[in-house]
Amino acid sequence: MFIPPLPVSVDNVPHWLPVELWRHIFRLATAEKNPHMFETEYFPFQSSGYWPSHSHATALNLSRVSKQWRALAAEFLFRRVFVNRGAQGLLRSLKGSMQSEGYGRYVRRLELHSMPVNHDTADPIRLLDILACCPHLQILDKRAFSGRQDHEFWSGLTPASQPQTNRGLLTSLKRLDWSCSGDPEFRTPGPNIFAFADLLFCSPNLRHLSVLWQPIGIPHTIHFSLTTLHLNEYMGLGQAGIQRGDAPNLIHVVCHPNNLVLDQDDSSVLVLGPQLRVVELLHTFGTISTVGTNFFKQCPNLQAFAYHVGSPQLQPLDVLQHLELKRVNLQIISFKFLLERYVGEGSLWEMLRQQLANFSAHTFPALEHIVLHGDWDPLTQDDRFRPLRQLVLDRGCLLEYPDGTPVH
Numbered sequence: 001m002f003i004p005p006l007p008v009s010v011d012n013v014p015h016w017l018p019v020e021l022w023r024h025i026f027r028l029a030t031a032e033k034n035p036h037m038f039e040t041e042y043f044p045f046q047s048s049g050y051w052p053s054h055s056h057a058t059a060l061n062l063s064r065v066s067k068q069w070r071a072l073a074a075e076f077l078f079r080r081v082f083v084n085r086g087a088q089g090l091l092r093s094l095k096g097s098m099q100s101e102g103y104g105r106y107v108r109r110l111e112l113h114s115m116p117v118n119h120d121t122a123d124p125i126r127l128l129d130i131l132a133c134c135p136h137l138q139i140l141d142k143r144a145f146s147g148r149q150d151h152e153f154w155s156g157l158t159p160a161s162q163p164q165t166n167r168g169l170l171t172s173l174k175r176l177d178w179s180c181s182g183d184p185e186f187r188t189p190g191p192n193i194f195a196f197a198d199l200l201f202c203s204p205n206l207r208h209l210s211v212l213w214q215p216i217g218i219p220h221t222i223h224f225s226l227t228t229l230h231l232n233e234y235m236g237l238g239q240a241g242i243q244r245g246d247a248p249n250l251i252h253v254v255c256h257p258n259n260l261v262l263d264q265d266d267s268s269v270l271v272l273g274p275q276l277r278v279v280e281l282l283h284t285f286g287t288i289s290t291v292g293t294n295f296f297k298q299c300p301n302l303q304a305f306a307y308h309v310g311s312p313q314l315q316p317l318d319v320l321q322h323l324e325l326k327r328v329n330l331q332i333i334s335f336k337f338l339l340e341r342y343v344g345e346g347s348l349w350e351m352l353r354q355q356l357a358n359f360s361a362h363t364f365p366a367l368e369h370i371v372l373h374g375d376w377d378p379l380t381q382d383d384r385f386r387p388l389r390q391l392v393l394d395r396g397c398l399l400e401y402p403d404g405t406p407v408h
Contacts, residue, residue, distance in 0.1 A: 019072075022072055023072060023075070026059075026062060026072055026073060026075075026076055027076065029058055029062065030055035030058050030059045030062070030073075030076040031055065032053065032054055032055050033054045037053075037080070037109070038079070038080075038108055038109055038138065038139065040138055040139060040174035040175040040207060040208055041207065041208065041227070041228070042208065042227070042228040042252040042254075042278060044280060044304075044306045044329040044331070044371075044373060044402075045280070045306065045329070045331050045373050045374070053080055055076065055080075056077070056080070059073050059076040059077040060073075060077060062076075063077055074103055074106060075106045076106075077103075077106075078093075078094075078103040078104075078106040078107055079106055079107065079108045079109065080107075080108070080109045080111070081094075081107050081109070081110050081111070081134075082111050082113050083110065083111065083112045083113065083127075083130065084113050087125045087130070088125060090130075091125060091129060091130060091133070094107065094130065094133035094134065095129075095133050102133055104130075104133030104134045104135070105134075105135060105136060106136070107133075107134040107136065107137055108136060108137065108138050108139065109137075109138065109139040109141065110130070110131075110134060110137055110139070110140050110141070111141045111142075111143065112127075112140075112141070112142040112143060113143050124152050124153075125153060126152060126153055126154075126155055126156050127153055127154060127157070128155070128156035128157055128169075129156075131169060131170060132169070135172065136172050137170065137172055137173055138172060138173060138174045138175065139173075139174065139175045139176075139177070140170075140173060140175070140176050140177070140199070141176075141177040142177065142178050142179060142180075143179055144179045144180055154195040154198075157169070157195065157198040157199060157201075157202055158198060158201060158202050159194065159198055159201070169202040169203075170199070170202045170203040170206075171203075171204060171205055172205070173203040173205065173206055174205065174206065174207045174208060175206070175207065175208035175209075175210075176199060176200070176203065176206060176208070176209050176210070177210040177212075178196055178199075178209075178210065178211055178212065179212040180212075200223070204224075204225065205225050206223070206225055206226060207225055207226060207227045207228060208226075208227070208228040208230075209223070209226055209228070209229050209230065210229075210230035210254075211229075211230065211231055211232065211235060212230075212232045223242060223246055223247040223250070224247070224248065224249065225249065226247045226249060226250050227249050227250060227251055227252060228250070228251075228252040228253075228254075229242070229247070229250055229252070229253050229254070229255075229269075230253075230254040230255075231253075231254065231255045231256070231259060231269070232256070232282075235255075235259070236259060236268060236269075237268070237269060237271065237272070244271050244272075247272070248275070250272060250275065250276075251275060251276060251277040251278060252276075252277065252278040252279075252280075253269045253272070253276055253278070253279050253280070254279075254280040254281075254282065255269050255279075255280075255281065255282065256281070256282045256284070257281050257282075257284060257289035257290075257291055257312045258289070260281075260291065260295050270295070270298040270299070273298035273299040273300070274299070274300060274301060275301070276299050276301065276302055277301060277302060277303045277304065278302070278303065278304040278305075278306070279295075279299060279302060279304075279305055279306070280305075280306035280307065280329070281306070281307040281308070281312060282308075283308040283311050283331075283333060284308075284311045284312055285311070289311070289312035289313070290312055290313050290314070290315050291307070291312050291313070291314055291315065292314070292315035292317070293315070293317055293319060293320045296317070296320055296322045296325075297320070300322070300323075300324065301324050302322070302324060302325055303324055303325060303326050303327065304325070304326065304327040304328070304329065305325060305327075305328050305329070306328070306329035306330075306331070307329075307330070307331070308330075308331045308332070308333065309330050309331065309332050309338065309352070309355060310338055310341060310342060310351055310355075311341070313351070313355070314354075314355055314358045316354075316358065317358045317363050318363070320363050321362065321363060321365070322363065322364055323365060323366060324366060325364045325366060325367055326366050326367060326368050326369065327367070327368065327369045327370075327371065328359060328367065328369070328370045328371070329371045329373060330355075330370065330371065330372055330373065331373040331374045332372075332373070332374040332375045332376055332379075333374055333375065334374075334375055335375045335376075335377075335378045335379065349384055352379070352388060353387075353388060353391075356370075356388055356391055356392060357391065359392070359395070359397070360395060361395040361396060367395075367397050368397060368398060369397065369398050369400060370392055370397055370398070370399050370400075371400055371401065371402055372399070372400070372401055372407060373401075373402055376407075380407055380408075389407060
């Protein structure tokens with residue numbers, strides 16, 4: 001875990017407690033309710049959307065108690081930073097001055113929520129200037145903007161089109177979440193379309209890439225360090241600027257079931273099948289998609305499979321034998337939605353029985369864990385769930401919740 005330099009010396013804090021104990025107290029007081037707020041590696045069913053901060057107000061209040069507490073609280077106040085309109089004050093705080101070191105050294109997660117348009121100021125803001133103040137930045141999250149886009153904000157990044165130049169600006173960045181659903185300029189060819197590729201090029205140690213848009217004309221970029229890729233419903237590998245062989249360490253993929261269809265232009269994630277260890281399928285709201293034996297055959301080394309119960313459905317897998325799968329993660333976003341989708345409780349319970357029956361000891365002899373995520377309580381508390389639970393246990397598999405608690 002990254003521990004920033006101590007914000008104060010032992011002489012600047014009350015003497016009855018060591019400084020590290022004060023920091024531990026502040027860390028507990030400002031802990032986020034979402035334990036994955038600063039996670040850079042893959043975990044099942046994580047969201048790439050906005051997570052409200054529950055710790056910022058606490059850290060701000062602690063910083064107002066005294067100079068000493070302000071120095072201690074700075075680490076937790078600036079670990080997550082939002083860039084909005086009028087970011088000049090933020091940049092000054094991150095940069096510091098000759099008299100005091102800037103707070104940018106504490107930033108671990110930077111979120112771009114709106115464009116700080118420069119046309120009304122003589123002191124233009126560039127993303128490059130903000131990034132230069134954050135040497136320990138690990139997560140960069142760009143939300144969907146609306147309205148006028150400012151070309152100057154994105155200027156100065158090392159262009160991906162010039163591979164001979166130094167690209168070490170974001171050596172600490174491990175995760176990039178990029179959404180442009182409301183940004184027409186970022187989804188059509190033009191100067192702004194290259195900001196995404198430039199950021200990738202400047203991040204040689206990137207491990208987790210989430211792309212929630214449908215880009216056009218993204219330059220081809222090599223992703224040697226990438227281990228996790230999250231694609232939206234409409235994207236294939238080619239649209240994300242990835243070609244076969246570009247990401248030799250990519251082992252986790254989150255995608256829509258449509259991305260599992262092999263095609264002639266090698267955009268399907270199945271072209272990476274043999275190297276994949278974890279595949280998670282996104283929820284299909286409009287139609288009921290299916291996944292069958294071909295998917296598992298194309299991914300012979302798959303060790304974990306995560307999907308939303310009923311969306312998609314698993315086709316019968318009786319003829320399959322997959323020797324590597326060890327874990328299945330099953331998510332229910334909303335029991336009410338599932339009940340409406342499978343009209344009548346009888347059809348819902350039959351669907352669940354068929355889905356769990358697919359994970360037989362013959363088909364998946366190495367399977368050890370089936371993990372239930374989300375809104376399962378209305379089902380697990382129903383007497384009709386007992387034979388389904390026994391079906392899993394009889395095949396020698398654990399049925400549990402994400403924290404490891406057994407499902408009773």
